[in-house]
Amino acid sequence: MPPRFGTVLFDLDGTVVDTVALIRESHRHAVRTVLGLDLSDDELTANVGRPLIDQMRAFSDEHADALLAAQRSWNHAHTADLIASYPGMDDLLQRLHEAGCRIGIVTSKSRPTVDLAFEALPEIARYLDDVVGLEDCKTHKPGPEPVRVALEHLNGLPGDACYVGDAPFDIAAGNAAGVATIGVTWGFFDRAALDAEHPDFVVDDIPALDALLLGGGS
Ligand SMILES: [Mg+2]
Known part of the structure; x- marks a missing residue:
């Protein structure tokens, strides 16, 4: 599949x-x-x-x-x-990579802070094809520019891309950029806050995200 x-x-x-x-x-x-x-x-x-x-x-x-x-x-x-990793996230990234997906991070964080996170959790950085941070954009989430910049870097089309995030600002940014949006409830915000921005999907755990992106099973 x-x-x-x-x-x-x-x-x-x-x-x-x-x-x-x-x-x-x-x-x-x-x-x-x-x-x-x-x-x-x-x-x-x-x-x-x-x-x-x-x-x-x-x-x-x-x-x-x-x-x-x-x-x-x-x-x-x-x-x-x-800092900690979410159990199963490194495995999901690896499986996406092996399935041929291009994987990008779109964050409002500055580069030095992103680098610190990846130094602490190198297993997360291994399968990333692109990182768009604060310095790569003139305007930021909830606007569409950061998502658009990542799509450009990865030669991705909005109709074949999704943005996965825990914040209402992420959902707004993804919707504005024309990609599918997936809210996750294990971060800073609850389902009601995500639903207010009308994500295409909301998932509560990494197996549910895995099933959505890869059809489930392992
Ligand atoms: Mg977040």
């Missing part, structure tokens, strides 16, 4: 790598030290998936630069300890 999509694009955080604790605690550190505020988990992660500076502006426009610096230094110092 051929794969459902020839080009499979993934968001990174909360989709392919488990950075939920890392990002939430990095944000908590920044907001606490720069603004003296204690926010709830949901408040801290409400804008994850957008560029980091925009997330910091949402906490405080005036102190966004200081928040960014505090977030980055804490995040980089704790990546190796707090």
Whole structure:
């Protein structure tokens, strides 16, 4: 059975790598030290998936630069300890690769932060054909540009491509770029938040994503 999509694009955080604790605690550190505020988990992660500076502006426009610096230094110092892979994701990437899919990452993260994640989890980086990050685009999710740039790099057609992500911004970006959109509920956002952007599919675990992309079985 051929794969459902020839080009499979993934968001990174909360989709392919488990950075939920890392990002939430990095944000908590920044907001606490720069603004003296204690926010709830949901408040801290409400804008994850957008560029980091925009997330910091949402906490405080005036102190966004200081928040960014505090977030980055804490995040980089704790990546190796707090980042984790989702069990089965490396196997799914390998199986997609073996089925002939081109695999891309489309993230709002900056390159140095992406590289740190792949250094910590080299098994995830092995089967990727392309990574589009913050520096590769002028405009960001929820706009379509990052997904379009990845399609261009991979010679993919929107009608034969999907974007898999855990955030409503991912679904909006994929829909705007004309690719199929697949929401996943194991990251930062719940099903209701994803459904609000009208994804083509929503899956709750990696076996369900595997079945959707590859027809299931192993
Ligand atoms: Mg994400």
